[in-house]
Amino acid sequence: MVRRRPKSLSxxxxxxxxxxxxxxxxxxxxxxLPIEYIxxxxxxxxxxxxxLVSAFDLPxxxxxxxxxxxxxxNRATKGGRVILMDSGNYESYWTGSENTWQQVDFHRALKTxxxxxxFGFDERRQSSEAVVQARLIxxxxxxxxxxxNGVPIIxxxxxxxxxxxxLCAEIAREFDTNMMSLPERRLGEGVFERVRTVAAIRQAxxxxxxxxxxxxxxxxxxxxxxxxxLAGADSFDGLEWxxxxxxxxxxxxxxxSHADFFSAQTKWGDEDIPPQLRVLxxxxxxxxxxxxxxxxxxxxNAGVEFCRLNFPERIYSQCAAALxxxxxx
Numbered sequence: 001m002v003r004r005r006p007k008s009l010s011x012x013x014x015x016x017x018x019x020x021x022x023x024x025x026x027x028x029x030x031x032x033l034p035i036e037y038i039x040x041x042x043x044x045x046x047x048x049x050x051x052l053v054s055a056f057d058l059p060x061x062x063x064x065x066x067x068x069x070x071x072x073x074n075r076a077t078k079g080g081r082v083i084l085m086d087s088g089n090y091e092s093y094w095t096g097s098e099n100t101w102q103q104v105d106f107h108r109a110l111k112t113x114x115x116x117x118x119f120g121f122d123e124r125r126q127s128s129e130a131v132v133q134a135r136l137i138x139x140x141x142x143x144x145x146x147x148x149n150g151v152p153i154i155x156x157x158x159x160x161x162x163x164x165x166x167l168c169a170e171i172a173r174e175f176d177t178n179m180m181s182l183p184e185r186r187l188g189e190g191v192f193e194r195v196r197t198v199a200a201i202r203q204a205x206x207x208x209x210x211x212x213x214x215x216x217x218x219x220x221x222x223x224x225x226x227x228x229x230l231a232g233a234d235s236f237d238g239l240e241w242x243x244x245x246x247x248x249x250x251x252x253x254x255x256x257s258h259a260d261f262f263s264a265q266t267k268w269g270d271e272d273i274p275p276q277l278r279v280l281x282x283x284x285x286x287x288x289x290x291x292x293x294x295x296x297x298x299x300x301n302a303g304v305e306f307c308r309l310n311f312p313e314r315i316y317s318q319c320a321a322a323l324x325x326x327x328x329x
Contacts, residue, residue, distance in 0.1 A: 018234035055109035056088025165204035179213035202232025
């Protein structure tokens with residue numbers, strides 16, 4: 001468990017209240033266009049105050065949509081909402097554009113579209129030595145920072161689960177950053193290995209003598225959010241909020257076609273708006289409440305109790321046995 005978790009995490013002038021979830025907007029594996037998600041998130045500010053956009057998607061919008069996205073993102077950041085910009089490498093990979101989407105394209109998007117924070121352009125070169133790999137990442141980090149017009153850049157760290165704790169600690173020692181990010185898929189094969197990897201990274205970061213926030217890329221399952229937050233992660237983004245429908249009673253995710261089963265759980269089921277938008281609003285309501293309650297539990301050192309009360313009994317029992325909760329009860 002995390003021994004010291006700040007209630008507020010500052011990255012330059014941006015303040016986050018961890019653990020925090022950023023709904024992601026992407027053109028990959030989603031039903032609507034990015035501009036449609038940005039519109040919805042802009043309209044539902046009272047439910048959700050922040051979200052993530054892709055540097056790859058924004059320049060590819062048609063001209064009217066691109067102009068509208070520019071206005072909406074400017075309005076959001078000026079209004080104090082935290083807008084994260086991803087490097088776009090997720091979309092470039094899934095669209096087969098890795099050879100044409102380059103760091104200079106990311107820099108161009110950074111200068112064109114407004115955001116509060118941005119993740120650095122992934123360093124694809126790999127070294128087995130933590131010191132060498134850290135220097136490669138920091139070299140890329142300095143290039144991104146120089147092109148960012150003052151937008152804070154959060155480095156993305158890639159590595160195997162065993163190497164990540166020492167690599168993250170080396171980056172924290174060598175570079176004055178208050179947050180770093182890692183893809184969840186690189187933390188291990190199963191959820192329990194991923195939880196243990198995050199706990200090891202958190203311990204290694206804490207041993208540097210200062211608190212460095214940890215963001216996990218591609219984490220949007222409610223159960224994973226809780227488990228990884230307990231292990232030491234502070235911030236998350238994911239697409240589950242727009243790819244599935246969530247059961248407010250259990251936190252379980254279902255296919256979008258099953259939305260009828262859960263429509264009575266929020267007021268949105270009766271709203272005269274398109275069905276897809278009703279589901280998205282329904283989901284955003286859940287994530288806002290889930291993260292609010294999880295945040296309280298984490299800061300009160302009651303995370304295990306949160307899981308006991310909110311996880312299905314069978315899953316909670318598996319977690320307790322695998323993560324040693326039973327010995328602490």
